[in-house]
Amino acid sequence: METLERLLRDHPFLHGMSDEHIRVLLGCAKNVRFEPDDFLLREGEEANRWYLIRGGLVGIETHVPGQGPVRVGSLEENDVLGWSWLVPPYLWHFDARALTVTRAVALDGTCLRQKCEADHDLGFEIVKRFLHVLQERLNWARLQMLDMYKGNP
Numbered sequence: 001m002e003t004l005e006r007l008l009r010d011h012p013f014l015h016g017m018s019d020e021h022i023r024v025l026l027g028c029a030k031n032v033r034f035e036p037d038d039f040l041l042r043e044g045e046e047a048n049r050w051y052l053i054r055g056g057l058v059g060i061e062t063h064v065p066g067q068g069p070v071r072v073g074s075l076e077e078n079d080v081l082g083w084s085w086l087v088p089p090y091l092w093h094f095d096a097r098a099l100t101v102t103r104a105v106a107l108d109g110t111c112l113r114q115k116c117e118a119d120h121d122l123g124f125e126i127v128k129r130f131l132h133v134l135q136e137r138l139n140w141a142r143l144q145m146l147d148m149y150k151g152n153p
């Protein structure tokens with residue numbers, strides 16, 4: 001049976017996390033579904049949640065003046081969306097829009113920040129995992145920039 005606890009345990013972002021910490025996360029988690037063109041988050045809005053993508057495709061977009069929204073990347077099954085809930089002033093820097101039906105586990109960032117303050121071991125575990133995601137995204141951005149500027153001396 002597919003329980004919320006099983007969904008958390010099975011997501012690669014949380015592999016190896018202790019049973020105690022998974023139980024804490026359960027208190028901040030809910031199963032969600034988005035239809036195509038639904039926004040998961042909007043640039044400039046309060047960043048108070050993050051997502052473990054279970055299935056579907058999510059476009060990451062930014063607004064370019066005079067051009068409108070431009071897709072700068074996409075996320076799919078087993079990816080993680082959103083780290084701005086960790087960093088004051090807790091505002092989103094991009095839009096994220098479902099490109100297909102998307103299933104995810106949403107975690108309440110405000111709830112989890114409080115739990116991380118109360119349990120620094122949990123906080124360290126979460127931050128370690130997000131640092132890995134940030135490293136991957138920075139490498140992704142670097143490769144995009146190299147591709148964009150190739151051929152320009």
